[in-house]
Amino acid sequence: MKILITGGAGFIGSHTTELFVRDGHDVTVVDNFSTGKLSNLASVKAGIKIVELDICDTEALSIACHDVEVVLHLAAVSSVEKSIMEPLKTHEINTTGTLSVLEAARENKARRVVFASSAAIYGDDPQLPKTESSPVRPLSPYAWHKLTGEFYGRHYHLLHGIEFLALRYFNVYGPRQDPASPYSGALSIFNDRSRRGEALTIFGNGEQTRDFIHVSDIASVNLLAAKAQGSLPEIINVATGRETRIIDVARIIQAGYDNKGEIRFEEGRQGDVRRSYASTNLLAQALGYEPLVKMDQGLLSLRGA
Numbered sequence: 001m002k003i004l005i006t007g008g009a010g011f012i013g014s015h016t017t018e019l020f021v022r023d024g025h026d027v028t029v030v031d032n033f034s035t036g037k038l039s040n041l042a043s044v045k046a047g048i049k050i051v052e053l054d055i056c057d058t059e060a061l062s063i064a065c066h067d068v069e070v071v072l073h074l075a076a077v078s079s080v081e082k083s084i085m086e087p088l089k090t091h092e093i094n095t096t097g098t099l100s101v102l103e104a105a106r107e108n109k110a111r112r113v114v115f116a117s118s119a120a121i122y123g124d125d126p127q128l129p130k131t132e133s134s135p136v137r138p139l140s141p142y143a144w145h146k147l148t149g150e151f152y153g154r155h156y157h158l159l160h161g162i163e164f165l166a167l168r169y170f171n172v173y174g175p176r177q178d179p180a181s182p183y184s185g186a187l188s189i190f191n192d193r194s195r196r197g198e199a200l201t202i203f204g205n206g207e208q209t210r211d212f213i214h215v216s217d218i219a220s221v222n223l224l225a226a227k228a229q230g231s232l233p234e235i236i237n238v239a240t241g242r243e244t245r246i247i248d249v250a251r252i253i254q255a256g257y258d259n260k261g262e263i264r265f266e267e268g269r270q271g272d273v274r275r276s277y278a279s280t281n282l283l284a285q286a287l288g289y290e291p292l293v294k295m296d297q298g299l300l301s302l303r304g305a
């Protein structure tokens with residue numbers, strides 16, 4: 001299959017690209033390297049095409065999309081905080097950029113667009129677990145960008161017949177998540193600080209929960225979503241179905257390093273959700289997938305990261 005992966009040099013994108021290459025596909029990566037790195041693709045770069053461009057440049061993107069069967073759209077500013085601080089710039093990339101990807105896919109008659117959406121869309125609606133039909137209550141511009149992307153995708157399906165699938169990833173962790181970024185996932189920051197014997201900072205009281213899923217499981221779901229034939233649901237949660245408290249993850253990571261550093265608590269972040277975990281029934285039914293990596297194994301994979 002000829003596939004184009006936007007954001008393929010990023011954390012999720014690079015693991016996904018590696019898996020597509022191993023599975024024998026013809027991969028083009030599009031990235032502007034704003035957070036992604038060429039070094040993330042070191043193991044596969046000889047066997048793929050890498051095009052440096054901004055997804056908002058629809059003309060260039062459309063050329064890169066020539067003859068592509070599936071577009072996997074991962075490129076985004078994936079930080080909630082950044083979307084609050086820079087709403088216009090992040091809207092441009094996350095919303096207009098997504099529209100640009102859909103346009104390029106339509107122009108080139110791509111069969112399917114798979115879109116990296118997010119659990120952030122559910123916001124603080126109290127219903128748990130989150131199912132794909134749970135109410136949506138976005139708490140940040142980032143969450144609105146993702147929801148708008150889903151609406152545009154549905155529109156392109158209805159109007160132009162492109163198959164569209166939004167994968168609502170929950171909290172993804174694993175190697176290559178940049179701990180140097182203040183916006184990175186909590187787990188990579190906890191891991192990095194614990195390795196150095198430093199104190200951990202938790203925003204809020206640590207009782208907030210998340211459904212953490214390892215990046216290798218995300219890559220597997222991306223591959224299945226691209227390859228699946230026939231009709232698929234419009235939206236699928238991608239998660240493990242397990243609810244974990246942030247304070248517990250912090251303690252497990254610390255214990256792994258014999259770190260006696262303290263855990264500090266700071267005021268909760270704007271737009272932070274209190275509890276979150278997913279129903280994974282649709283993931284099992286539609287794609288036949290059950291996440292493989294358990295939390296203890298997954299945390300070990302961060303050791304070498």
Ligand SMILES: NC(=O)c1ccc[n+]([C@@H]2O[C@H](COP(=O)([O-])OP(=O)(O)OC[C@H]3O[C@@H](n4cnc5c(N)ncnc54)[C@H](O)[C@@H]3O)[C@@H](O)[C@H]2O)c1
Nearest residue numbers: 007009010011012032033034035036054055075076078172
């Ligand atoms: N990491 C998570 O927990 C998580 C959870 C839910 C959804 N997502 C979504 O998954 C996708 C990938 O996230 P990630 O964690 O790998 O982030 P990342 O920052 O590592 O990857 C994003 C990639 O997109 C590229 N990019 C950004 N703006 C671009 C632009 N204008 N043009 C071209 N390329 C651009 C970056 O350089 C980077 O390589 C994002 O859409 C994110 O919103 C991530």
